[in-house]
Amino acid sequence: MKKFNIVVLAKQVPDTRKAGKDAMKADGTINRSILPAIFNPEDLHALEQALNVKDQYPGSTITLLTMGPPRAVEILKEGFYRGADDGILLTDRAFAGSDTLATSYALASAIKSIGQVDIIFSGRQAIDGDTAQVGPQVAEKLGIPQVTYAEEIVKITDKAIQVKRRLEHGVETVECPFPLVITVNNTAPHCRPRNAKRLMKYKHASTMSNRQENNDDYLASAIAHPHLTIKEWGVNNITVDHEQLGLTGSPTKVKKVDNIIFQAVETKTFTDLDEDIDELMKELVESHIVG
Amino acid sequence: MNNIIVYIELVEGKISDVSFELLTKGRSLANQLKCNLEAILIGNNLKGMEKELFPYGIDTLYVADDARLAPYATLPHTSILVKLFQEQQPQIALMGATTIGRDLGPRVSSALKSGLTADCTELEIGTHTDSKTKHVYNELLYQIRPAFGGNIIATIINPDCRPQMATVREGVMKKEIVDIQYKGKLVNLEVAKYVDETDFIVKIIERHIEASKVDIKNAPIIIAGGFGVGSADNFKLLHKLASVLGGEVGASRAAVDAGFAEHARQIGQTGVTVRPKLYIACGISGQVQHLAGMMESNLIISINNDPQAPINKIANYVITGKVENVIPKMIKYYREHTK
Numbered sequence: 001m002k003k004f005n006i007v008v009l010a011k012q013v014p015d016t017r018k019a020g021k022d023a024m025k026a027d028g029t030i031n032r033s034i035l036p037a038i039f040n041p042e043d044l045h046a047l048e049q050a051l052n053v054k055d056q057y058p059g060s061t062i063t064l065l066t067m068g069p070p071r072a073v074e075i076l077k078e079g080f081y082r083g084a085d086d087g088i089l090l091t092d093r094a095f096a097g098s099d100t101l102a103t104s105y106a107l108a109s110a111i112k113s114i115g116q117v118d119i120i121f122s123g124r125q126a127i128d129g130d131t132a133q134v135g136p137q138v139a140e141k142l143g144i145p146q147v148t149y150a151e152e153i154v155k156i157t158d159k160a161i162q163v164k165r166r167l168e169h170g171v172e173t174v175e176c177p178f179p180l181v182i183t184v185n186n187t188a189p190h191c192r193p194r195n196a197k198r199l200m201k202y203k204h205a206s207t208m209s210n211r212q213e214n215n216d217d218y219l220a221s222a223i224a225h226p227h228l229t230i231k232e233w234g235v236n237n238i239t240v241d242h243e244q245l246g247l248t249g250s251p252t253k254v255k256k257v258d259n260i261i262f263q264a265v266e267t268k269t270f271t272d273l274d275e276d277i278d279e280l281m282k283e284l285v286e287s288h289i290v291g
Numbered sequence: 292m293n294n295i296i297v298y299i300e301l302v303e304g305k306i307s308d309v310s311f312e313l314l315t316k317g318r319s320l321a322n323q324l325k326c327n328l329e330a331i332l333i334g335n336n337l338k339g340m341e342k343e344l345f346p347y348g349i350d351t352l353y354v355a356d357d358a359r360l361a362p363y364a365t366l367p368h369t370s371i372l373v374k375l376f377q378e379q380q381p382q383i384a385l386m387g388a389t390t391i392g393r394d395l396g397p398r399v400s401s402a403l404k405s406g407l408t409a410d411c412t413e414l415e416i417g418t419h420t421d422s423k424t425k426h427v428y429n430e431l432l433y434q435i436r437p438a439f440g441g442n443i444i445a446t447i448i449n450p451d452c453r454p455q456m457a458t459v460r461e462g463v464m465k466k467e468i469v470d471i472q473y474k475g476k477l478v479n480l481e482v483a484k485y486v487d488e489t490d491f492i493v494k495i496i497e498r499h500i501e502a503s504k505v506d507i508k509n510a511p512i513i514i515a516g517g518f519g520v521g522s523a524d525n526f527k528l529l530h531k532l533a534s535v536l537g538g539e540v541g542a543s544r545a546a547v548d549a550g551f552a553e554h555a556r557q558i559g560q561t562g563v564t565v566r567p568k569l570y571i572a573c574g575i576s577g578q579v580q581h582l583a584g585m586m587e588s589n590l591i592i593s594i595n596n597d598p599q600a601p602i603n604k605i606a607n608y609v610i611t612g613k614v615e616n617v618i619p620k621m622i623k624y625y626r627e628h629t630k
């Protein structure tokens with residue numbers, strides 16, 4: 001039986017869904033520092049699809065790849081708890097300031113260093129940027145096809161995969177040979193929960209630099225428990241053209257950022273008592289807003 | 292000669308509204324930049340469609356007409372755009388932030404190593420001075436979009452790479468015919484020169500396309516529900532009020548994520564932008580990403596049991612109370628006092 005080499009692209013993101021009124025400062029701007037850093041939700045859907053392929057083809061391997069600061073290692077551990085076999089943290093100052101194009105270049109270069117890969121899954125988009133660009137851009141950089149907005153794997157054989165896509169106006173099922181990039185929609189099934197045994201096994205997993213920072217006896221622990229050392233790659237671990245990385249490799253620049261402050265309007269307040277609702281409705285009917 | 296080019300999107304053989312909206316914006320940008328507005332139409336059986344398009348002020352319409360080019364598939368459409376852009380060197384390229392545009396745009400931008408800004412809400416022309424080199428860039432495209440879950444507005448520029456690419460959501464910009472008699476040039480592309488056999492590697496097995504039954508974009512009255520509505524069952528109350536008042540039901544992202552309403556009803560930065568004459572927000576706290584999609588409503592009523600809900604700041608009327616108590620009273624009054 002075929003064994004698939006699968007890569008799942010994931011991103012650690014601030015939980016912008018929590019940017020409600022608790023995260024609002026007195027001046028109406030958002031307090032970003034209180035937002036928790038989480039595994040991008042659609043990337044978890046992507047991990048589930050990878051695990052689903054592995055269920056059907058045991059012996060397949062799932063490598064979780066993330067680019068980000070050292071603390072992004074947290075989502076790799078989360079991936080291990082849920083069933084990923086391997087994880088790579090792509091981290092280097094040279095990646096700082098990357099837009100989607102420079103990010104996809106770095107990720108595609110890392111995938112090439114992983115070796116022969118059959119399927120690359122990623123979430124459709126990340127909740128901090130909502131651009132949905134990195135998946136298709138990685139596919140183009142690797143010169144392989146992309147299947148976006150995947151909701152379900154309909155069928156998988158040694159040769160090809162059939163994927164149901166969720167579009168604005170309906171659904172479409174396509175068939176594509178390997179290798180390919182699949183971006184997974186938020187309408188796809190949620191990721192399975194953490195597995196207790198795996199949680200125990202990987203609880204102390206860490207990168208070598210994290211260990212060094214914590215003054216652990218890092219070499220000894222790495223030798224004693226090799227599976228607990230999470231791979232950490234920088235520019236020297238991948239073959240890249242430095243011009244295409246980070247700020248220099250990013251064609252888009254942020255010219256300015258404005259906080260949104262909504263202009264308050266004059267507000268009339270009512271209770272939910274009958275007479276209040278009647279008064280409001282009377283106003284609406286009389287001014288022909290309704291009716 | 293560095294023009295503006297718009298990708299025309301076809302949905303089941305019909306030109307989508309977002310393409311007309313982009314042409315309208317493209318025309319005004321082209322006037323400002325004193326360049327031409329061009330468009331590219333890719334599909335099958337396209338004869339005569341130019342009549343619908345030229346009135347929007349297109350100077351050159353490129354057409355790639357081939358049975359293999361419909362329905363939309365990523366690779367052949369990418370190949371055509373990439374080659375055409377290499378030949379024509381447009382300064383700006385625009386497409387809809389639709390499932391098609393968001394599949395195609397990044398692929399094209401990656402191939403051309405040019406920058407792409409997704410989901411722009413405004414496009415303007417402006418200058419930029421590089422803070423290090425002091426180099427002054429004139430007539431750049433300011434690509435303005437909400438970011439960070441809609442909590443900030445970012446202005447993005449592409450100083451050096453061309454084309455400057457942007458996607459825009461449907462309904463965000465207005466569509467307007469320039470001149471019903473507008474004369475443009477039609478250029479039929481020789482498809483075989485633009486696509487390769489290997490572009491057809493992804494096969495479409497099955498398609499179920501249905502016209503969306505939900506039309507919140509054009510509804511004069513919208514009853515929108517948030518997570519605070521509490522359940523899909525309570526959402527039925529919103530549907531009842533909508534049918535009584537002759538409106539449609541909308542939803543916040545949180546309500547859609549919770550499964551209270553389908554995605555087609557989502558209002559906000561990642562959903563639809565609406566401008567109804569009456570917007571009744573039920574149990575919506577008012578995250579910026581939601582407000583961005585409805586703040587231009589003519590009249591806003593907020594029903595919320597939290598008097599401090601952020602949405603109340605922009606509401607004309609606030610009813611402090613539970614949605615399930617208030618809505619039946621509104622329905623009752625309306626039924627008793629109108630014919």
